[in-house]
Amino acid sequence: MSLFRLDCGYQNYDWGKIGSSSAVAQFAASSNPATKIDESKPYAELWMGTHPSVPSKAVDAGNNTGKTLRELVESDPTAYLHSSIIEKFGSEKELPFLFKVLSIEKVLSIQAHPDKKLGAQLHAADPKNYPDDNHKPEMAIAVTAFEGFCGFKPLQELAQTLQTIPELNEIIGQDLVEEFVGGIKPDAELGSSDDAANRKLLQKVFGQLMNTEDTIIKAKARSLLARTKSEPELFGAISPFLAELIQRLDKQFPEDIGLFCGCLLLNHVHLKAGEAMFLQAKDPHAYISGDIIECMAASDNVVRAGFTPKFKDVKNLVEMLTYSYDSVEKQKMPLLPFAKSSGEAAKSVLYNPPIAEFAVLQIIFDTVAGKVQSFDGFEGPSIIICTEGSGSINITGSETSLPVKTGYVYFIGPNAEVQLESESTDKPFTTYRAFVEAE
Ligand SMILES: [Zn+2]
Structure with a gap:
């Protein structure tokens, strides 16, 4: 329940990059092999979160497979959001943030x-x-x-x-x-x-x-x-x-x-x-x-x-x-160090905007397989996406590690301690993790 993969929906707004030139299309197809990229269509936005109009669905999650993240949150808000987040932001249905990938060909308004x-x-x-x-x-x-x-x-x-x-x-x-x-x-x-x-x-x-x-x-x-x-x-x-x-x-x-x-x-x-x-x-x-x-x-x-x-x-x-x-x-934003993560990643950068709803953590490994980065539990929920390279993720101490390929998205529940391990040797294993904490 605290770590599972998400298959995320996308939007074909007309300003998006066309076909497989779009990172959104590449990520959507990698995460769900049933997604066939139409080379004549724009792929503008990948949505990761609980927004009802473009749902993210649980993959390989046992009984929960196929359920939307929103349905899961509604079924047990405290487990998926944490009581401190519910109290602070007032919703038992959705995350305080929406995480996206945008591939932009034409100017937005x-x-x-x-x-x-x-x-x-x-x-x-x-x-x-x-x-x-x-x-x-x-x-x-x-x-x-x-x-x-x-x-x-x-x-x-x-x-x-x-x-x-x-x-x-x-x-x-x-x-x-x-x-x-x-x-x-x-x-x-x-x-x-x-x-x-x-x-x-x-x-x-x-x-x-x-x-x-x-x-x-x-x-x-x-x-x-x-x-x-x-x-x-x-x-x-x-x-x-x-x-x-x-x-x-x-x-x-x-x-x-x-x-x-x-x-x-x-x-x-x-x-x-x-x-x-x-x-x-x-x-x-x-x-x-x-x-x-x-x-x-x-x-x-x-x-x-x-x-x-x-x-x-x-x-x-x-x-x-x-x-x-x-x-x-x-x-431009300052690139900050991050205290709740340690290990062998080449880079760990915190983007911390002056608002309460979210922060984002970038982790990049060099191109050597088998390097490990560990994370303390975050009090609130988080979502992680891999934008380049590949590796694996597991709950710290667990024997089961799950694959993380380019375009894969995982939900990480409140207080879950996880580890990332690098695998790719041609491209640096790169992830972005959006999270929220009440403090
Ligand atoms: Zn705006």
Whole structure:
């Protein structure tokens, strides 16, 4: 009951990588041989957890085989979640987190998520567009090279962009551009009155853009695209990637407002495999390309800004954002040591975001078989996935060890002490484990 394999469902959203180029497709097929990859279809998300719409099912688990993890949790919440987790998060049905793999071919919508207080307000006022009252913190860990948007650019970069790119300048208007450029205080201390004034100016600029009529945005977007070809040096002075990025995203979402509010105003973040970013509540972000491990709190509350055919709640969006403005480097998460694990793994990294619902542990072995890493019991439930190489897992002290291949997912119950052992000699045995503890 405390350690069993899961067969996880997936989503074919149209932004996913196609066929077997998708890590999601590879993992789904490896974990369940009955899954035949359709080489013409996108495979976007693998869901590991208790969400009812894409269930994870127990495999080779005796009487429990074929039951969903949610059914098992409901049958004995204390055994699967632990009383401390039930008390803290208030659910006897589901894990506090949802763990995912995403394979991204096309940009996802630019979005922000409410914090708990705003989530409750939005849900009360508009339950159709805001289906629950929770916050939705998200963390993304790159499995392959990843790019995304995260937070507004530092103020001086924004000032430079507003002054350099004519189409953006025209949308915002010369008066407001001058007010912004002359008014910002880039060295303001966090939380100071200067910092608050900076954010107000940034909000004014963003609000002006987001409230611009669609026909004007489309015309300016056509002109912007033409300029990336006629005057690439203008964009190169801001970032070596910018002209290409605008051209690529315009192919995916022609003449979209995201070309302005995403490509020109937000940080363009590149993560190498193993690097991570945490997406704060009320900060705008989007995933652009790559394969990632994502962990999030169980919620569907999204406020969208661009690169989407879905509902855009511009009023709430412009009101809710924090308008923090930090460098790309500050958006990346620190890689921390982890005390509750020891042994012969080459790498053990903790990603610990500033929220209670989850943390993720990365364990990587070098390519030598037979190396062992041991873990203390975690008070709450956890889910582990292997993203590369192979090995085995067992309850510490037990004779039975279970296979862990690339794409395999296991549920580990509260307080279960486990060991991982490496096997592959061509690729490093690599796992990610999402977990939650009340303390
Ligand atoms: Zn998000």
